[in-house]
Amino acid sequence: MQYTTVGRTGIKVSDLCFGAMSFGGDADEETSKALYNRCLEAGINFFDTADMYSHGRSEEILGKLMKGQREELVIASKVFFPTSKTPNVNERGLSRKHILTSIDASLKRLDTDYIDFYILHYFDPTTDIELTLRTLDDLQKQGKILYSGVSNWAAWQIMDALGISERELLSRFTAFANKLGVSPATLAVAWAKSHPAVTAPIIGARNLAQLEDSLAAADFEMTPELRAEISSLSLAPEPTTGRSEEKTLGQFGVGQK
Structure with missing residues (x-):
């Protein structure tokens, strides 16, 4: 397993991150x-969860498993969605009220004093983003979180990309992986890991067999030529605003001297 620095934070993480969404759900x-121990054995020190995964059970299980090893690990969790099966009207979103309630609940479930990366799980159009950011800043000053981030913003673009993938990319990609004699999961993770903007792909698994395919990506050699060939299997996503003129970067002054 190789290790890389997250941005300019100075925090070093394994170049694979395990997503614990299955904990307490598909994985008892x-x-x-077993999944956690296999990840440690493989050299993974980066684990991702969220308060809403299995209504908080994912965080609880991860908290138990990492007992006595907390300082060796880098933990990411998320906030936005309700965790209870019958949430009240304020148990969601990115309001100061919900974030402050959620962070304390997550810390308790994880049995830790801080979360390394606290992620906004979704975009909240009903809350002033400045208020959300000030709340995160307060949490950082209190030492409850070290860094913050976002997930699933510009969701429509992600859905468009997924639609294209389901119709075209998946069958072609699987056939390509079979031709190379490698698991599609291994190839997909290796492709994501090779992107210069990606620190550590988040891998997930419901059982050890699935985990092994993803772990194999850590040692898979992704050459520039192979990456380009894989990338050509899918259509390029549309620009973030859906405006075709964004495809011509010069019209926005990008790349111009």
Whole structure:
């Protein structure tokens, strides 16, 4: 396993991150423990979860598993969605009220004093983003979080890309992986890991067999030529605003001297 620095934070993480969404759901506690231990054995020190995964059970299980190893690990969790099965009207979104309530609940479930990366799980059009950012800044000053980030923003673009992938990319990609004699999961993770903007792809698994395919990506050699060939299997995504003129970067002064 190789290790890389997250941006300019100075924090070094394994170049694979395990997503614990299955903990407490598809993976019971025994299976979760087996997955966690296999990740440690492989050299993974980066684990991603969220307060809403299995209504908080993912965080609880991860908290139990990492007991006595907290300082060796880098933990990411998320906030936005409700965690209870019958949430009240304020148990969602990125309001100061919800974030402050959620961070304390996550810290308790994880049995830790801080979260390394606290992620806004979705965009909230009903809350002033400045208020959300000030709340995150307060949490950082209090030492409850070290860094913040976002996930699933510009969701429509992601859905468009997924639609294209489901119709065209998946069958072609699987056939290409089979031709190379490698698991599609291994190839997909290796492709994502090779992108210069990606620190560590988040891998997930419901069982050890699935995990092994993803772990194999850590040692898979992704050459520039192979990456280009894989990338050519899918259509390029539309620009973020859907405006075709964005495809001509010069019209926006990008790349011009």
